[in-house]
Amino acid sequence: xxxxxxxxxxxxxxxxxxxxxxxxxxxxxxxxxxxxxxxxxxxxxxxxxxxxxxxxxxxxxxxxxxxxxxxxxxxxxxxxxxxxxxxxxxxxxxxxxxxxxxxxxxxxxxxxxxxxxxxxxxxxxxxxxxxxxxxxxxxx
Numbered sequence: 001x002x003x004x005x006x007x008x009x010x011x012x013x014x015x016x017x018x019x020x021x022x023x024x025x026x027x028x029x030x031x032x033x034x035x036x037x038x039x040x041x042x043x044x045x046x047x048x049x050x051x052x053x054x055x056x057x058x059x060x061x062x063x064x065x066x067x068x069x070x071x072x073x074x075x076x077x078x079x080x081x082x083x084x085x086x087x088x089x090x091x092x093x094x095x096x097x098x099x100x101x102x103x104x105x106x107x108x109x110x111x112x113x114x115x116x117x118x119x120x121x122x123x124x125x126x127x128x129x130x131x132x133x134x135x136x137x138x139x140x
Contacts, residue, residue, distance in 0.1 A: 013133050017068055020122040020129075024061055027115035027122075034111050049094060050112070056087040057116045060123030067130040074134040077127040084124035091117050 001008065031054075060083050067077040095113045098106050134140045 013129050016129050017126050020125050024119050024122050027119050031112050031115050034108050038108055053091050057120040060084045060120045064123045064126035077130040080127040081124055084120045087120045088117050
């Protein structure tokens with residue numbers, strides 16, 4: 001560990017982040033599997049905001065990781081937490097709408113939406129790690 005010339009707390013932050021990113025990857029695989037199961041009729045009924053919400057979930061992860069790696073300042077981590085809350089609220093609202101309208105392929109879409117929420121939340125966890133790291137390092 002000493003040969004890496006990285007402080008142990010920073011290594012632990014990287015380890016924690018790697019675990020969160022592993023979970024993000026698991027959900028990406030789940031989304032891909034669900035997409036493969038959807039037939040042509042169900043895919044045409046996909047809500048237009050789904051792509052935007054997926055991009056927003058990925059952005060939460062990207063931003064949080066950038067802060068932890070030092071590419072962005074800690075204020076970005078706080079903004080990322082707000083973005084995480086916003087996108088999870090939007091996804092939950094879409095899920096509710098799909099449920100109320102009994103949308104075609106609703107079960108599959110619910111699985112995708114759940115994975116998008118979890119992806120954003122994992123990004124939020126990375127942002128929290130970045131904030132804790134900044135507090136520990138005195139760069140807050």
